[in-house]
Amino acid sequence: xxxxxxxxxxxxxxxxxxxxxxxxxxxxxxxxxxxxxxxxxxxxxxxxxxxxxxxxxxxxxxxxxxxxxxxxxxxxxxxxxxxxxxxxxxxxxxxxxxxxxxxxxxxxxxxxxxxxxxxxxxxxxxxxxxxxxxxxxxxxxxxxxxxxxxxxxxxxxxxxxxxxxxxxxxxxxxxxxxxxxxxxxxxxxxxxxxxxxxxxxxxxxxxxxxxxxxxxxxxxxxxxxxxxxxxxxxxxxxxxxxxxxxxxxxxxxxxxxxxxxxxxxxxxxxxxxxxxxxxxxxxxxxxxxxxxxxxxxxxxxxxxxxxxxxxxxxxxxxxxxxxxxxxxx
Amino acid sequence: xxxxxxxxxxxxxxxxxxxxxxxxxxxxxxxxxxxxxxxxxxxxxxxxxxxxxxxxxxxxxxxxxxxxxxxxxxxxxxxxxxxxxxxxxxxxxxxxxxxxxxxxxxxxxxxxxxxxxxxxxxxxxxxxxxxxxxxxxxxxxxxxxxxxxxxxxxxxxxxxxxxxxxxxxxxxxxxxxxxxxxxxxxxxxxxxxxxxxxxxxxxxxxxxxxxxxxxxxxxxxxxxxxxxxxxxxxxxxxxxxxxxxxxxxxxxxxxxxxxxxxxxxxxxxxxxxxxxxxxxxxxxxxxxxxxxxxxxxxxxxxxxxxxxxxxxxxxxxxxxxxxxxxxxxxxxxxxxx
Numbered sequence: 186x187x188x189x190x191x192x193x194x195x196x197x198x199x200x201x202x203x204x205x206x207x208x209x210x211x212x213x214x215x216x217x218x219x220x221x222x223x224x225x226x227x228x229x230x231x232x233x234x235x236x237x238x239x240x241x242x243x244x245x246x247x248x249x250x251x252x253x254x255x256x257x258x259x260x261x262x263x264x265x266x267x268x269x270x271x272x273x274x275x276x277x278x279x280x281x282x283x284x285x286x287x288x289x290x291x292x293x294x295x296x297x298x299x300x301x302x303x304x305x306x307x308x309x310x311x312x313x314x315x316x317x318x319x320x321x322x323x324x325x326x327x328x329x330x331x332x333x334x335x336x337x338x339x340x341x342x343x344x345x346x347x348x349x350x351x352x353x354x355x356x357x358x359x360x361x362x363x364x365x366x367x368x369x370x371x372x373x374x375x376x377x378x379x380x381x382x383x384x385x386x387x388x389x390x391x392x393x394x395x396x397x398x399x400x401x402x403x404x405x406x407x408x409x410x411x412x413x414x415x416x417x418x419x420x421x422x423x424x425x426x427x428x429x430x431x432x433x434x435x436x437x438x439x440x441x442x443x444x445x446x447x448x449x450x451x452x453x454x455x456x457x458x459x460x461x462x463x464x465x466x467x468x469x470x471x472x473x474x475x476x477x478x479x480x481x482x483x484x485x486x487x488x489x490x491x492x493x494x495x496x497x498x499x500x501x502x503x504x505x506x507x508x509x510x511x512x513x514x
Numbered sequence: 515x516x517x518x519x520x521x522x523x524x525x526x527x528x529x530x531x532x533x534x535x536x537x538x539x540x541x542x543x544x545x546x547x548x549x550x551x552x553x554x555x556x557x558x559x560x561x562x563x564x565x566x567x568x569x570x571x572x573x574x575x576x577x578x579x580x581x582x583x584x585x586x587x588x589x590x591x592x593x594x595x596x597x598x599x600x601x602x603x604x605x606x607x608x609x610x611x612x613x614x615x616x617x618x619x620x621x622x623x624x625x626x627x628x629x630x631x632x633x634x635x636x637x638x639x640x641x642x643x644x645x646x647x648x649x650x651x652x653x654x655x656x657x658x659x660x661x662x663x664x665x666x667x668x669x670x671x672x673x674x675x676x677x678x679x680x681x682x683x684x685x686x687x688x689x690x691x692x693x694x695x696x697x698x699x700x701x702x703x704x705x706x707x708x709x710x711x712x713x714x715x716x717x718x719x720x721x722x723x724x725x726x727x728x729x730x731x732x733x734x735x736x737x738x739x740x741x742x743x744x745x746x747x748x749x750x751x752x753x754x755x756x757x758x759x760x761x762x763x764x765x766x767x768x769x770x771x772x773x774x775x776x777x778x779x780x781x782x783x784x785x786x787x788x789x790x791x792x793x794x795x796x797x798x799x800x801x802x803x804x805x806x807x808x809x810x811x812x813x814x815x816x817x818x819x820x821x822x823x824x825x826x827x828x829x830x831x832x833x834x835x836x837x838x839x840x841x842x843x844x845x846x847x848x849x850x851x
Contacts, residue, residue: 313841314833315787317649321774322833325826332819443657446650456647488669491661498654502646 212504213452213465217472224479231482238361240474242429245363246422248470250441251448252367252374253418255466257411258449259378261391261458262309262316264412267419268441269327270301274423275433276331278348279341287348295420301327302416306409324442331435340434343427352429363425367470370418375463377414387411391458440494447494448473451501453508473497545783545799552803556810563813570692574684576798576805577698578756582772583779583797584698584705585749589648590780591709592742593722593789597652598637599750600772601659606630606754607764608663611672619680626758627751633659634747638740656773663766671765674758683759694756698798701749706794708745718742722789771822774829779804782832788840804828 225232250267257264274294281290305323309316335341343349354362378384386407389397398404419441427433450456451472452465476497480489557564582599589596606626613622633655640651674680686693709715717738720728729735753772758764781787782803783796807828811821 308830312830312834313837314830318777318787319830319833321777322826322829325771325774325822325829329819329823329826332822333817337819440657443653447654450650456650486665486668488661488664491657491664493661495654495657495659495661498657499640499646499651502650502654503640503644506644506646 212508213468213472217468217475220472220475220479224475224482228479228482231478234359236478236482238355238359240471240478241364242361243477244470244474245361245367246426247441247444247448247473248367248467249363249370249422249425250415250419250445251452251466251470252370252463253415254445255449255452255454255461255463256374256378256384256387257415258446258454258456259391259458259461260387260408260411261394262408262411263446264302264305264320264415265317265442265446266301266305266320266324266327267415267445268438269324269331269435270298270416270419271423271426271438271441272433272435273301273327273331273334274298274420275343275427275437276334276341276435278424278427279343279433280334282343282345282348287345287351290348291351291424294424295417298416298418298420298423299413300416302413302419303409305416306412309412310405310408328435335435340432343431343433349428349431352425352427352431363429366421366425367467370421371463371467374414374418378461378463383407383410388459391460393459440491443494443498444473447498447501450505451497453505455505456502545796545803549799549803549806552806552810556806556813560810560813563810568809568813572805572809573802574692574694574756574760575808576802577692577694578753578760579772579775579779579804580698580798580801581701581756582746582750582753582776583783583801584701584794585746586776587780587783587785587792587794587797588705588709588715588718589742589746590777590785590787591722591789591792592718592739593725594641594648594739594742595652595777596634596637596743596746596750597649597773598633598655598659599746599753599776600769600774601656601663602630602633602747602750603754603757603772604764604766604769605633605659605663605666606751607758607761607768608667608672608766610755610758611674611764612666614674614680615676619677622680623755626755627748630747630749630751630754631744632747634744634750635740637747638743641743642736642739660766667766669766671763673763678762680759681762683756694760697752697756701752702794702798705745709792709794714738714741719790719792723791771825774825775804778825778829778832781836782828786836786840787833 230236250271254264254267274297277297278290278294281293285293305320308314308323309319312319351362356362356365378387386397386402389400389402390404390407394404397407423433423438426437430437448469449461449466450469452462452467452469454461454465473494476493477490480493562568582603586596586599606629609629610622610626613625616622617625637648637652637655640646641648683693683697688696709718717728717733720731720733721735721738725735754769757768761768779797779800780792783798783800784793785791785796804825807824808821811824
């Protein structure tokens with residue numbers, strides 16, 4: 186009798202733990218589902234096709250950058266220069282488009298992103314400067330170059346029907362092309378992180394740089410490559426953003442670094458490095474787009490977006506701290 | 515035998531301390547020499563640089579940066595950072611500009627300083643109690659406070675029309691020197707005493723030098739962390755008040771990139787990002803250097819975007835020097851032990 190009671194109690198407890206475990210593991214996914222369900226139930230405009238498409242579109246701009254950033258954060262570094270890098274790629278696209286045509290411009294922009302990303306990596310690893318402060322300086326340099334190129338915060342146009350359809354087109358008239366690109370980016374990054382030797386190296390460097398170095402891994406090269414991936418992803422996001430807006434300016438992505446890092450962190454990737462979840466970042470990007478769409482619909486002043494983004498970043502970190510506390514318990 | 519080892523250890527640790535001090539002196543001197551060179555070059559190349567008016571303006575600009583830079587030096591010595599100072603500066607400038615139409619200037623200034631203190635303490639609490647990395651918390655706070663500043667002003671600018679004697683805080687002269695310079699000197703003296711001669715300052719350096727050792731020695735890490743971030747908030751608020759009295763019209767877009775300047779002057783002045791010590795006088799010289807460069811570029815009519823570029827390059831340069839210095843100290847440690 187007594188033993189059955191204990192067993193029952195144990196089952197009860199393990200169920201509770203299971204639920205708790207599930208919620209702590211998939212909290213961002215649950216949060217996304219709940220907020221979408223509530224918003225769709227109370228607001229007819231929110232569940233309209235146009236708005237849902239717009240959410241997917243907005244999610245893909247931050248999401249594509251966040252995919253690369255997840256890999257970099259797993260390796261134990263950061264890149265705060267992405268807003269400047271994106272602006273520079275944007276104004277370059279505008280200049281190259283009439284010369285090279287849509288196809289080559291696309292590759293030129295992504296290559297420039299990879300190149301600038303590698304430059305960040307070299308500055309961080311070879312000059313041994315902490316990543317976030319080095320990339321903060323690089324952000325200023327990229328922004329300045331973009332400003333000089335355009336002669337100020339002037340908006341330059343990106344108009345080429347083929348190129349613009351990258352941003353405005355949709356598969357079957359439903360799924361925006363940038364969203365498809367986002368899915369492709371995440372699949373590629375998932376392959377890199379979880380199914381390749383390089384991914385294992387990334388995690389090794391992120392968990393313990395000293396151990397990785399001792400084991401003979403080329404730590405600097407691994408990091409530089411991760412920075413290059415971030416640069417490439419950011420430039421890709423810049424391509425779609427520029428194509429969608431059909432314009433570009435140096436400041437087209439102000440605050441992008443904050444959004445991207447917030448997306449990664451809210452998705453559950455730890456800033457300590459060594460592990461990361463791309464599924465979490467994917468969901469995080471969607472969650473951010475949903476919240477920002479809700480703020481728009483509710484007619485909240487645009488300035489609240491600043492407050493919301495920052496507050497989300499800090500509270501996501503708080504939730505992570507709480508989660509690791511629960512896991513330890 | 516053991517005596518010989520002990521004396522050898524003492525000697526090597528002494529010579530290490532000497533090497534470190536030598537590097538530190540060389541560093542302040544280095545920035546000072548650089549400052550003299552830049553001032554001389556600017557005086558020759560940029561006609562109108564070496565005039566009373568321009569020098570005064572340069573000194574005012576340097577003082578505003580230096581005040582926050584001094585607070586930042588304290589935080590970096592503790593192994594922390596504050597990326598929210600630009601937003602705090604603009605919010606407190608708005609607070610003082612708004613309050614001054616209601617209350618007397620001293621009360622308005624007090625309101626601004628308390629706002630800065632409150633934000634700084636909040637940063638400190640989040641960092642120490644939730645054990646979150648300083649730069650992400652202050653990065654998030656940078657966005658939050660900027661948003662609050664935009665919300666408070668609704669994107670409009672706030673003009674100071676009442677109590678225009680508030681401008682004396684900027685234009686006033688004592689012995690021919692502008693008031694902001696004296697504010698900076700007062701902040702410098704207070705922070706120097708705090709850093710070198712109080713338990714609080716030594717604890718802050720101890721945390722930056724070796725956190726684990728500081729915990730074991732019974733330093734109350736949380737309390738020191740919260741106090742240091744509170745201090746940074748106050749210095750940012752003082753810079754905000756100085757900015758408001760300089761411009762007399764403020765809006766929420768001011769102060770972007772200010773955090774970068776504050777960190778640059780600290781590191782350029784010889785405070786290592788690895789923490790453990792703060793070079794306050796170096797910070798002051800570096801702020802003067804930065805303001806001189808900006809003023810010379812202005813007179814030479816170099817467009818402001820290039821100043822952005824110079825700023826970023828200077829930061830990377832200062833950080834590279836910092837790395838080289840750390841390598842040098844590590845090397846002398848190895849060769850002497």
